[in-house]
Amino acid sequence: MEIVNEQLAEFYRGVAIHATADSEHTAALELLALVMAADRSLSQVEIDTIREISDDWRDGDFTFDKYVGPAIVRAQDAITKGEVSELIDDIDQRVVSHVLRKALFSAAREVAGVDDALSAEEGSILAEVAVRFG
Numbered sequence: 001m002e003i004v005n006e007q008l009a010e011f012y013r014g015v016a017i018h019a020t021a022d023s024e025h026t027a028a029l030e031l032l033a034l035v036m037a038a039d040r041s042l043s044q045v046e047i048d049t050i051r052e053i054s055d056d057w058r059d060g061d062f063t064f065d066k067y068v069g070p071a072i073v074r075a076q077d078a079i080t081k082g083e084v085s086e087l088i089d090d091i092d093q094r095v096v097s098h099v100l101r102k103a104l105f106s107a108a109r110e111v112a113g114v115d116d117a118l119s120a121e122e123g124s125i126l127a128e129v130a131v132r133f134g
Helices: 002-037 044-058 064-081 084-094 098-113 120-133
Strands: none
Touching: 002 044, 002 064, 002 084, 002 098, 002 120, 044 064, 044 098, 064 084, 084 120, 098 120
């Protein structure tokens, strides 16, 4: 019985780790989508950049297409409703990995600069991201 309990405990440890990693990664995608959507335009080059960052972080162990759409919708909704700070607060609470937190500002800056134009809205979000994650 002890072997079964150890195996069960090991199984649930893995589930928790993957669930936490997926939750954090989803939050990170929401943050990158927020930066991308700040200027109220979405470009394919920005989406491709987020995809590359996502793949680098998770080595393809994350279904990008499944999560990026909802992340973009959530970001656009926050911008439309004037709830950007609230979304960043939520993201801040969900990302506990120190490694991911440190990578977020750099990734957000990369997404904002990929189209060679930094809007005032993107700059404002980047400033808040720098304070919290940089």
